[in-house]
Amino acid sequence: MMANDTLLAVEGLTLEVARAGMQVVKGISFTVAPGELLGIVGESGSGKTMAARAAMRLEPPAVRRVGGSIRFEAHEITSMPPAELRRLRGARIGMVFQEPMTSLNPSMTVGRQLEEGLVLHRRDLSADARRRLVLDMLDRVGIAEPVAALSAYPHQFSGGMRQRIMLASVMLLRPALLIADEPTTALDAVIQREVLELMVDLTRDNGTAVLMISHDLSMVARYTDRVIVMQEGAIVEEGPTRDLLQHPRHPYTRKLLAAMPRRGPARDVNRASVPIVEVRDLVVQYSGRQGFLRRSAPKRALHGIRLHIDPGEVVALVGGSGSGKTTLGRAIAGMIQPSGGDILFSGRPIDGPRRGHWADYRLNCQMVFQDPYSSLDPRMKTGALVREALRLVPGMSGPERRARVAEVLDEVGLGGDFAERYPHELSGGQRQRVAIARAIVRRPAFVIADEPVSALDTTVRAQVLDLFAKLQQRHGFACLFISHDLGVVEQVADRVVVMQHGSIVEEGDRDAVFDAPRHAYTRQLLSAVPALEATPDGGVRLKWRFADEPLTIRETDRAEAERSARPRSELEAGLG
């Protein structure tokens, strides 16, 4: 009954959480042909990861398969004895995971890790032959010095490089099927494109079929032949990628497509004579790491930044990881003491805590953080979290405060009994709404939003962006919107500032930057996000900008990016 042109056939697969008896995958069926690129798209909780993991019988122990069959190359996977299954895993079915930081063993050299699979599945190879294969593969995935890389450890590589190494280790065994679970979600846009293109090339060379799982519809659309859309454990739509995008049939698919960020008409911003926030020649320099009796050379994170933000204006700060955009945001927020330069608020310099008109600035400058799971104190209820921001506002009575909190929570769509809930009882989107409420409850003149939607699902992201735009319109605060996602930036920004290596490389009105970028780095960033064109059927046509723009990130740039992307604790240690 198995056709020759089918590699993997899943039929009626049903998975449930053993304890709760809740079905997370509800009788789904799909097939993968040899060499095919199939995408599974869905939001968190749609069961896409579970379904793919079940294909290797790697579902977590709490999840039980209650029905269905999975056939791979004429073997029934569901009834296969463990020993046989182990021969299949790795050798015939490879898997690339989401988090390159944790999917490589930190205590093993890259060489040994790559060899591991060969030792296990290719007994016929001699040590020399293995080494040759590993070196060839490292070279193939673009590691500059393969021989040196063999004896290096994973932490010596950046995230993108690690994902390449991960890919190399999987593709070494030339599997017939590669399952890639959100392979590039943790990477920034340019690196993401590099890694994906490498993955597509490698699998095409080896005739490997790919099952690509992602929440990012535009990314999947770019690289796959066929797409499956999942919602709440069921397949709601399936078809050739282009057809599905342009003529979506299921309402959920339409909703997903509608949630993709798109450009609205440019807004009129009143150019005031005095910008609300101005940054002059800002330098941030981290003192070197202090060792015993010596101190390494200081590292400059920002090289003399000049920036101004007018009242009511949304300025987007974009750049890859290590570009210094977050550092700049934190410096403007007063979280990092700059080593040089001035920050002016309404034309007057702020000189750091307890001096100048710092207090005024502190009341008027608020921040929305990236990770809604860590930015809310887990021990405080929503209402208390928002009310805390009013603690230092002078001249407000208790009832006034309560009324303001209720009003703002209502504004962000969390009215009613939400005030009595703890953060863990809220979804990611709701948490981010709380974070926004906390930032605007003081009615600040200026809000810094550091990647406020990058941790959210597509449709939730669209809702939060809409809310943010609405609030911005209503209260008229100026905003510095930090993001690596140009799609989002295209939707929200009035003006765009592009950063690379701690300097501003391009700056201009949104339409100018998006339509006629001057700097090569901007073009690279743009090549990673599609421009959307709506079709009459409620679908979209994707147009890739500068798709032939060569990816020219050199090895040295990567090393640079990696060094500056070091954890905060280490960087701040020298600041005092």
Add this chain to the structure above:
Amino acid sequence: MSYSAPNALIGGTTIGVVAVAALIGAVWTPYDPLAIDFMARLAPPGGAHWLGTDEFGRDVLSRLMAGASTSAWISLLTVILAVGAGTALGVFTGFVRGWVDRVLMTFNDALLAFPGILLALGLLAVFGANKYGIIFALGIAYTPSVARVVRGTVLSLREREFVEASRVMGNSEIYTMWRHILPNCIAPLTVLATSLFGWVLLAESALSFLGLGVPPPAPTWGNMLAASRAFIAQAAWLGIFPGLCISLTLLGINLLGDAVRDRLDPRMRGV
């Protein structure tokens, strides 16, 4: 109902029984725990003396009940002292960092290098071997480990974005420490405090065993255990019952501690 319910029940019951016994023991015991009766020396359990008598004919049950309150009181005060001092030190150094942190933590590590009981022995030489001497000695001896744990928690907490959010609001460091850092230390602290309670109970027994505990004839579980060793062949019950009391109390406290931690953590509360 959460999954820790059976733990809470078993732990709570055990501790409840011990607490009631200690409370009753403070006002009434079947016999005077200090009354010597040479006619009933080393009587086995049963009959008039339910748990037997010791080498002076003193009733073991009465002594266990009287000792319960002493042992519990010593352990409780010691834990409060160690947790209080350790938390203050840990939060302070973890939050301030810099050279203050380095100096205090080096000193702390030096103290940690000594086994707790050895440190307590040295301190007892200073404070004198009585109830309050023991409390201070053990309290100080166990402070460094608490400080270590708390500092580690604080270091990881202060990198979380909600602490940064508090700074962006303009809150002072003291306020942030008090309102955001300290409450989030409670879960690891509860676990630590309960296991500490157990260690202190044991350490107090060990000190008594070495003859440095609460001086006789006043009974504690530790000095009863210590006194039993000479009669282990003739009268095993002298060691078994205090030993059982110590083990069961430890078990009860640990089970209860887990349940309390789950209870205090909003994330673990039933949805």
